[in-house]
Amino acid sequence: MENDILDALEDIGYAGPMLEEGGLEKALEGGPKSVEYTALVEWLSKELKSLCKMEEHVNAIVSPEDSSSFLLEVSSFLKELGCGYSCLLEGHMSERLHTRQNRILLLDFLLTELEAARMVLVNKPELNKTMELQLNESSTASDLKNMLIALKFPKPPANITPGLLFGKVETKVSLSVELAQHVRLYITPGLLYGKVETKVSLSVELAQRVRLYITPGLLFGKVETKMKEVLSKASPELIGKPLFTGVLSEKQWHQLEELHKEMQQEYRLRREMLIKRIDVTIQSFQASTDTTWSERVRNQQDEIASMFLGKRKALVIEPDVHLSDLLAAREDLAIIEKTSNASVRRNTQSSVNKVIIGRVPDRGGRPSDQQPPPPEMPSWQQQRPGGET
Known part of the structure; x- marks a missing residue:
């Protein structure tokens, strides 16, 4: 075989x-x-x-x-x-x-x-695939396509120029921000600037393909001008105030980067420990005998396993936190809600929490109620050398 x-x-x-x-x-x-x-x-x-x-x-x-x-x-x-x-x-x-x-x-x-x-x-x-041409889509083209899909753009014609395309994108972004004022979508400028900075290579590579020679400095200048124009029209309640408004020197930025690396490592270890604990817990159930499971649950082991795997794959060890999140943080991030708050309890309450235990008999056990033990040696007699009394 x-x-x-x-x-x-x-x-x-x-x-x-x-x-x-x-x-x-x-x-x-x-x-x-x-x-x-x-x-x-x-x-x-x-x-x-x-x-x-x-x-x-x-x-x-x-x-x-x-x-x-x-x-x-x-x-x-x-x-x-x-x-x-x-x-x-x-x-x-x-x-x-x-x-x-x-x-x-x-x-x-x-x-x-x-x-x-x-x-x-x-x-x-x-x-339907016999005559289909397979094209290797670059990361730049994929990011541009995702941006147009997110803005609900129709498929652009093949002869559209880059200038006309980005002009339509700017118009669509302006309309989206105005719509956000009505539905109170919290768009933070710091977050938007962070995303633009990480995607600068998209515009540069696209410019090289269509022979539109644009520099990153010129691109950021236009983006900054457009952002200031859009933010001037938005209400203060929509944008909010930034949580961090200070100015850091180059040395302080390096120190902040080192602190970020240390915290990334610390919370990576914590996440890895918690994920390992849940894996070991599930494995202990699987390695146990059939008597551990009830008759009803024993027939559903595969279903339980498939449900767990679906949630387990979403748990990753590496934290997804970057310095751009610090720059994009708003003042409302510092507001900590109590665990007993109604908005929090709406997601955590269950029928078990509503069970009220009545009066129970006093079982004692308080140290203050206990009598001290008797002394090993009477107070009127002293111990002699050698252990004899």
Whole structure:
């Protein structure tokens, strides 16, 4: 059976370490705790995801402790793929790839599905893509397209000039700010300046493509003039006052950057610790016996696992905080709402919080009510040398 797996890997164009002598044998021995085995499953799942238009794929592990997460993703992926092997879908999740036979069966199933998907793609190609030209979109063009989509622009004609296009963008931004005055959208100038600064390469590269020679200094000058014009028309309540209005020297900016790096590292460690705690908590439930789960919940392990994976992927270790957020902060950021506030309690209250416990009997236990212990030696008798009384 191992030779059939190796032949199938060569047929589909796999060129990884599994084709080396003893590579597949070593991976099968480790199973879900082997980095090589999980990497092969990840590669097969990504190929199937692109061909079958699936939503998820399986990620390889980094260390053997991540095997529980790998088993969760495999179970969810096989269900989406419509796997018919009960031994890979039923039973306790930690025991599905416990045997060597099941590990080989998983690879065989993924390989045959990948071969079938490629055959279907060749025999029945999509008609609407037979004559489609594939263009590699640059990051600059992607950012420009996203900007036009966000402003709800129709598709511009092919012969439009850059000057006319940016003129329409300025008009649209002005109308959006005026609309924001009515719906009270809090647009901060600091945040807008930060985004413009990070996207300056967009305008420079676009200018080079259309031979419109514009310098970053000229671009920022026009942006600043337009921003001042727009802000002069906006009400003070709409924009608010900046939280930081001071002026920093070059040395102070360097010190602020170093402080930002230290806080980034500190909160990165905190986020990593909390994420590791939730992973260990979930793994403890998966590694426990079936008696830990109730009968109703025991039949929903896969559903619970898929729900957890969807939320787990949104948790990232690196904090998304930059110095531009400090410049864009407004005074309302310093307002801290109490946890008992009605606006906060609306999202945290539950039926458990509404249970009122009645009077209960006094159980004691207060240190002030306890009698001191008797002395070890009577006050009228002294201890003699040697321990005798």
